[in-house]
Amino acid sequence: MSEFIKVFKEGIYKDNPVFRQILGICSTLAVTNLMMNSFVMGVGLMFVTAFSSLTVSVLRLYTPKHIRMMVQTLIISAYVIALDIFLKAYWPSMSKALGPYVGLIITNCIIMGRAEAFAQKNKPLISFFDGLIMGLGYTIVLLAIAFVRELLGFGSIFGIQVLGEQWVNWTLMIMPPGAFFMLGIVIWVTHRFFDDNTDKGGAKS
Amino acid sequence: MIDIHPMIIFFAAIFTNNMILSNFLGMCSFIAVSGEIKTSLSLGQAVTFVLACTSVINYFVYYSILVPLKLEYLRFIVFIIVIAAFVQLVEMIIERYFETLYYSLGIFLPLITVNCAILGVSLFMIIREYNLFQSFAFGVGSGLGWTLAIVSMAGIRKRIKNAPIPKGLEGPGITLIITGIMALAFLGFSGIVQIQ
Numbered sequence: 582m583s584e585f586i587k588v589f590k591e592g593i594y595k596d597n598p599v600f601r602q603i604l605g606i607c608s609t610l611a612v613t614n615l616m617m618n619s620f621v622m623g624v625g626l627m628f629v630t631a632f633s634s635l636t637v638s639v640l641r642l643y644t645p646k647h648i649r650m651m652v653q654t655l656i657i658s659a660y661v662i663a664l665d666i667f668l669k670a671y672w673p674s675m676s677k678a679l680g681p682y683v684g685l686i687i688t689n690c691i692i693m694g695r696a697e698a699f700a701q702k703n704k705p706l707i708s709f710f711d712g713l714i715m716g717l718g719y720t721i722v723l724l725a726i727a728f729v730r731e732l733l734g735f736g737s738i739f740g741i742q743v744l745g746e747q748w749v750n751w752t753l754m755i756m757p758p759g760a761f762f763m764l765g766i767v768i769w770v771t772h773r774f775f776d777d778n779t780d781k782g783g784a785k786s
Numbered sequence: 787m788i789d790i791h792p793m794i795i796f797f798a799a800i801f802t803n804n805m806i807l808s809n810f811l812g813m814c815s816f817i818a819v820s821g822e823i824k825t826s827l828s829l830g831q832a833v834t835f836v837l838a839c840t841s842v843i844n845y846f847v848y849y850s851i852l853v854p855l856k857l858e859y860l861r862f863i864v865f866i867i868v869i870a871a872f873v874q875l876v877e878m879i880i881e882r883y884f885e886t887l888y889y890s891l892g893i894f895l896p897l898i899t900v901n902c903a904i905l906g907v908s909l910f911m912i913i914r915e916y917n918l919f920q921s922f923a924f925g926v927g928s929g930l931g932w933t934l935a936i937v938s939m940a941g942i943r944k945r946i947k948n949a950p951i952p953k954g955l956e957g958p959g960i961t962l963i964i965t966g967i968m969a970l971a972f973l974g975f976s977g978i979v980q981i982q
Binding site for chain 2: 606611651654655658659665680681684685687688689690753756757758759761762764766768769772
C-alpha cells in the first residue's frame with residue numbers, strides 16, 4: 582500500500598509532469614482557454630496514460646528490448662485512436678473543439694516517459710495506478726490554468742457566467758500569450774512555494 | 787479551404803499561425819534546446835527539412851492509401867510510423883554521405899520524431915483539407931516559423947543570461963514568459979494574412 586501512496590505523492594506534486602518535469606506541455610496549453618475542454622483533454626490523457634502503462638507493463642517481459650519504443654508508440658496510438666473515435670461518436674462538438682490535439686496526445690512526452698521510466702520496470706497494477714495519477718497531476722495543472730484563463734477571458738467557469746454583466750472580457754487571456762504567461766506563472770509559484778531545495782530544474786526531452 | 791493560394795498559407799504559417807506561438811506545438815524541444823543560437827538553428831533546419839518532406843509523404847499516404855481503403859481512423863498510427871521511418875532514413879543517409887552535416891544535425895534527428903509540430907502539421911493539413919501544394923507550403927512555412935521562433939528565443943536567452951531573474955523563474959519559467967511576450971508581438975502580424 583505504501584507503494585501506492587508514494588506514487589500518488591510523486592504524481593501530484595513531487596514529480597508533477599507539467600511543472601516539475603516540464604513534459605507534455607505542447608497539448609497542455611492549446612486547450613486551456615475553456616475549462617470544459619481542459620477537463621475532457623485531461624480525462625482523455627488519464628485514460629491513455631493509465632491503459633498504455635498497463636499494457637506496456639503486461640507486455641514488458643515479452644517485448645524485445647531494442648524494439649520497445651516502437652511497441653510503446655503503437656500501444657499508445659491504439660488507445661488514442663480509441664479515444665478519438667469515442668469522442669467523434671458521442672461528443673462531436675467536443676471532438677471538433679479539440680481538433681488535432683487529441684491525436685497529438687501520441688506525441689505527448691508524458692505517456693512515453695511513464696511507459697519508459699515506470700511501466701517498463703514495474704508490475705501491471707502499480708503501473709496502471711502510476712499512469713492514472715500522472716494523468717491526474719496533469720489534469721489538475723491544466724484545470725488551474727484554464728480556470729484563470731476562462732474566468733478572466735470570458736468571465737465564466739465551466740461555461741457558467743460568474744462575474745456578472747459589468748465584467749469586460751480580457752481577450753488577451755484566451756489568446757495564446759495568455760497561456761504562456763499563465764504557465765510561466767504557475768511554474769514560478771510552484772517553484773517558489775513547494776521547493777524543498779531538491780531542485781532538479783531544467784527541461785527534459 | 788480549397789482556393790487559398792499556397793503562398794498565403796506559407797506566410798501565414800510563418801507569422802500568424804506560427805507553430806509555437808499560436809499553436810503551442812513543438813514546445814518540448816523549444817524550451818530544452820533554445821539555449822544556444824547555433825544548435826537551435828541546426829535543429830530548426832532539421833525540423834524544416836523533415837516537415838517539408840513528411841507533409842508531402844503523408845499527403846500521398848493519406849489520400850492514395852488510407853482514404854481509398856476507408857482506413858482514415860488509422861491515420862495517427864500511420865503518420866507517426868511514416869515520420870519515424872523517414873527520420874531514421876534521413877539519419878542513415880546523412881551519416882553515410884554528409885558526415886559534417888551529421889555531426890551538426892545528427893543528435894537532433896531522433897528528437898524530431900517526438901516533436902509534436904511534425905505530427906501536428908500532418909494532422910492540420912488533413913483537417914483543413916489542403917491540396918498538395920498547400921500542404922507543401924504549409925509544411926515549409928511551419929518549419930521556417932518554428933526556426934524563426936526558436937532562434938529568436940535563443941538570442942533573447944543569450945542576452946538575459948546574466949540578468950538578475952527571480953529564483954523561481956529561472957530556466958523554463960522565464961522562457962515561457964518570454965515566449966508569451968513573443969507571442970504578443972506576433973499577434974501584431976495577425977491582420978496581414980489569416981488562415982482559419
